Amino acid sequence: MLAGAIALAAVAGVSACGDEGSSGGSGGDGGQLELTIGTFTEFGYEKLLAEYERLHSNIKITHHKTGQGGPYHQQLLTKLAATSGLEDVVAIEEGHIPDILDKPQLFNDLADIGPADTKPDRWLDWKYESAVAKDGTWIGYGTDIGPLAMCYRKDLLAAAGLPSDPEAVKPLFESWDSYFAAGDRYVEATGNAWFDSDSQIFNAMQNQLETGYLTEDDELAIESNPDIKENWDQVTAAGRGGQTAKLVAFSPEWNNGFKQGAFATKTCPSWMLGVVQEQAGPANAGKWAVTDAFPGGGGNWGGSFLAVPKQSQHPKEAAELAAWLTAPEQQIKAFQETGNFPSQVEALSSPELLNTTNEYFGDVKTGELFAVQAQKVGQAQYKGPGDGKIQENATSPALQAVEQGKSPEDGWRQAVDAAERIVG
Template sequence: MRQRWVSVLICAAVSAAATTACGSGGASQSPDGKTELTIATFNEFGYEDLFKEYEAAHPDVKITQRKTGQGQPHHQNLFTKLGAGSGLADIEAVEEGYLSQVMAKASQFNDLKEIGPQIEDGRWLKWKSDAVTTKDGKLIGYGTDIGPLAMCYRKDLFQQAGLPSDPEGVKTLFATWDSYFAAGDQFVAKVPGVAWFDNAAQVFNAMHNQHQVGYYDRDDKLVVESNPDIKADWDAVTKAVSKGQSARLAAFSNEWNTGFKLGKFATKTCPSWMLGVIESQAGPENKGKWAVADAFPNGGGNWGGSYLSVPKQSKNAKKAAELAAWLTAPEQQIKAFKAKGTFPSQVKALDAPALLEQTNPYFNDVKAGALFATQAKKVTAAQYKGPKDGEIQETVFSPALQSVEQGKNADEAWRTAVQGAEKAAK
């Protein structure tokens, strides 16, 4: 995700046949008589100021946000309430790892082509919109962000280790995964008490997302054990753990949050949305210590991405679709990127001067928009995500890698992960 992360996130939309049904229960109103629109998100979407802007332009609308800290509980809630037939927000966010499960339940979401406002053709990168279009042409979600990958690092800690610390100088360290882990060996030997990266799962997930084939093939067949790329990534990461490169801090835990502030690790795999996470967790006292380079081992990739949807449960489906369409317009997505680093998936936004000239004061005034636009152009397609992809990542592989960090034998943990994936996929 969206940690896209974002972290990176996906929202689904409701089917045209449900427009009447959506309104059958009557529109939801706040005590002051305004139409209340609820939107359920997770991690950081950068929408807080946009909600205020929309309410100012639409005085008859009140927006209530339901914000969850992580993607897994958000999606568990989404699928539970889909099954129950009630309780969902007017707009629900869905992360890419859970998209296949949402598409399998497309009949419970509105077709945004039918209930939504007129939207210009080609608003989104083609692979982005294709992912939420059903075989019969229904659009289940409006694309928000993507997660082009770069590498973030602590300049001051690199200097302590005698490593290059300027964005150009570090590119050789981040050229390949071999060079990255080799630099990690140098770092931990020179800076006792500080790790090279935060945790094994965050590195593994970034490596994994670079491959054309992940946990599933395009026929939705689980290929965890037969895909050699997954095992190669596992071996590389667990070897680095054995050499002391991991801070062993579970992502988005209180200890992980504190780790940013206390400088417990020197590098962070950085999809664009991670900039907002780092700034919020590292705090103002670390401003200028973190830097981001337009480089990533083995050439880059995409991690995360989101959509906004309108479930058929919504009592305000049409107005919800109008809000979702507005939030995912290029102008608003550029503002969201400036707020939290959620990188736009809209074609016009990627070439907009407002994006390309945007700087990030926390990261030494780097032109973050141009940097991630460069990284985004290295992505030609998103990895296909199978039915239980998100669940396998978050509840199988991440805990298995954490068990290695806690002392479990890597080969034994691999067998546990394979068995867990097979169980989850049933």
């Protein structure tokens, strides 16, 4: 779940789901039980929460919504440490879940308090596994996901003498080797950048590894795992060869790059289609395409979870609300509102999702495309405390420094030193 994601094409509505009055408990004025939920950016929950209140006349819900994920998660960690002030249900973004999983004692185990019919097999395996602590505590019900595909400018590839049809381009994006080789051809033909930044590509590669920045013993692996350095060398070599546009993601310059054709390809989680459409604008409709090929097979970027802190005075009712919000029917409705891609297996096979098309990208069946990509994601990579901070405050700044002229080896040392400080 990221700021800037906008709705994909609307699809037909689905029927409401829920057993009226199923949540017990009482409290507050008039016998109503009051629940609070905290989210950030756009989860598409406004209409759903009103629907839940209609289905459960004894429940009143207060929704605390924060505009940006960074401040929201900082407040979440502060309130956890203070053991007060948290909502009954809290949203946690995938980049911040590592800092939560080492605090299972502060959260209810959803396996114990959740509805009996809300089982792990409702979700894709890797989504469920991403929210289970080492001691087995099931901390969060999965909301959305961000399966990866590749977006590209058809006109720019064609002008460089490269294939441009969504089927014909697949060999270009079959592996990272073929992707960077195509980038060399593109740069040689045009003198322009192939992708937006080294860090965007490196992060996608990093998330595909079996072992990430930390081992399951929470030992720093940035030097002990040779695959990380191999990815670094490959990305920085491509960047120094002219493939990077040297744009910081979500900066004004990066936003403008979509309009100006500053780069020809973009790693695209499902929610990125909305970003591309918003930033590239109407003038570039039909020029952007998306294909269900992605180097290395697949990957995920984005998504969140709903958890019930021990601070909640109504944990059972809170878990029922979280389970309902993340059920297949509600995930489809949230997708209709915001484009957030479902993580529940049943939702991924629903006609409402599979028949969704996107006119801006040439009427491609985006629901079907990303449902296929979601199935390509393998076992969840373990992400220990500090994992997200390493990406944000160690590798990404170091890669930007390389783009600005620092040698790849000096940049690598900068990244390693920063990671060591983060992990302590």
